[in-house]
Amino acid sequence: MTTSKKGRTLDGDAGFLLSLAGGRLIRNLNRELESFGLRARHYTVLMATAEHGGLSQRELGELLGIDPSAVVALVDDLQREGYVRRDPHPDDRRTRLVVITDSGRDAFAKASELATKVDDEALGALDEGERAQLVQLLRRIVS
Amino acid sequence: MTTSKKGRTLDGDAGFLLSLAGGRLIRNLNRELESFGLRARHYTVLMATAEHGGLSQRELGELLGIDPSAVVALVDDLQREGYVRRDPHPDDRRTRLVVITDSGRDAFAKASELATKVDDEALGALDEGERAQLVQLLRRIVS
DNA sequence: TATTGTTATACTCTATAACTATA
DNA sequence: TATAGTTATAGAGTATAACAATA
Numbered sequence: 001m002t003t004s005k006k007g008r009t010l011d012g013d014a015g016f017l018l019s020l021a022g023g024r025l026i027r028n029l030n031r032e033l034e035s036f037g038l039r040a041r042h043y044t045v046l047m048a049t050a051e052h053g054g055l056s057q058r059e060l061g062e063l064l065g066i067d068p069s070a071v072v073a074l075v076d077d078l079q080r081e082g083y084v085r086r087d088p089h090p091d092d093r094r095t096r097l098v099v100i101t102d103s104g105r106d107a108f109a110k111a112s113e114l115a116t117k118v119d120d121e122a123l124g125a126l127d128e129g130e131r132a133q134l135v136q137l138l139r140r141i142v143s
Numbered sequence: 144m145t146t147s148k149k150g151r152t153l154d155g156d157a158g159f160l161l162s163l164a165g166g167r168l169i170r171n172l173n174r175e176l177e178s179f180g181l182r183a184r185h186y187t188v189l190m191a192t193a194e195h196g197g198l199s200q201r202e203l204g205e206l207l208g209i210d211p212s213a214v215v216a217l218v219d220d221l222q223r224e225g226y227v228r229r230d231p232h233p234d235d236r237r238t239r240l241v242v243i244t245d246s247g248r249d250a251f252a253k254a255s256e257l258a259t260k261v262d263d264e265a266l267g268a269l270d271e272g273e274r275a276q277l278v279q280l281l282r283r284i285v286s
Numbered sequence: 287t288a289t290t291g292t293t294a295t296a297c298t299c300t301a302t303a304a305c306t307a308t309a
Numbered sequence: 310t311a312t313a314g315t316t317a318t319a320g321a322g323t324a325t326a327a328c329a330a331t332a
Binding site: 166170199200201211212214215232235236237238239 | 289290291292293294300
């Protein structure tokens with residue numbers, strides 16, 4: 001077969017493989033977080049606020065790849081649970097800084113354990129070095 | 144700081160990075176495929192049927208990580224465009240084999256070029272060897 | 287009884303536009 | 310004029326349950 005209409009294959013398509021793997025991890029994490037009443041998206045917001053104190057909602061959205069309008073609903077949920085606060089920005093009254101609470105840190109620590117379990121299951125086929133390699137490659141793609 | 148409530152970080156979370164990268168690639172591909180009237184999902188169905196002749200809808204769904212009920216709508220769309228046929232299974236009258244048409248192969252070839260462009264843009268930070276390495280690692284995760 | 291394809295349905299996710307209050 | 314947050318809304322994606330035809 002020497003025609004040029006070869007196209008691509010499932011197991012060589014990086015985009016397909018990335019979204020297939022990512023989708024699985026999100027579904028599994030959602031299932032684990034169900035007992036918390038949270039979803040994977042809430043977990044990433046907690047992770048971002050635990051890591052960076054006092055992000056604006058705009059910054060949160062950019063960091064996590066979430067639309068600003070969606071950030072509102074996520075922060076609403078977390079605030080209702082007492083996991084984050086919305087503090088006023090000292091210099092700009094339009095901006096609200098999202099700050100994680102102590103209770104939010106507790107929730108994040110517990111959710112992290114579940115997330116680690118999910119990752120370990122999904123990435124079980126890789127050893128430590130390969131896993132670090134994967135994370136490095138992904139980091140360079142998304143940055 | 145020696146407390147145990149460290150949790151995880153955004154740039155070390157494989158699940159987060161995978162879904163972030165996968166989401167970007169899908170969005171970019173959807174944008175490119177818009178002129179075709181197709182979405183990324185349709186493209187993966189074409190890819191699967193181009194690669195494996197005569198898959199049942201059940202098999203298609205498993206291969207692509209799509210719910211059987213969603214496969215119905217995708218195949219409907221592609222059949223309406225003349226890109227696939229639903230052939231009867233020779234031995235099982237419940238089953239319908241999804242077969243790509245010549246016109247479907249043409250569409251797939253063109254869509255593949257767009258998908259390659261999208262991948263090249265998204266994975267531009269990686270050289271050929273690193274990209275192959277990434278695909279290999281992903282393949283082991285999803286298999 | 288179990289399975290394939292299908293329909294209906296509901297819920298989540300994503301994206302856009304419009305509004306408000308501020309800058 | 311432009312930006313941060315918000316609201317409303319529509320479209321896409323995902324998941325479940327139920328049904329008909331067939332195994």
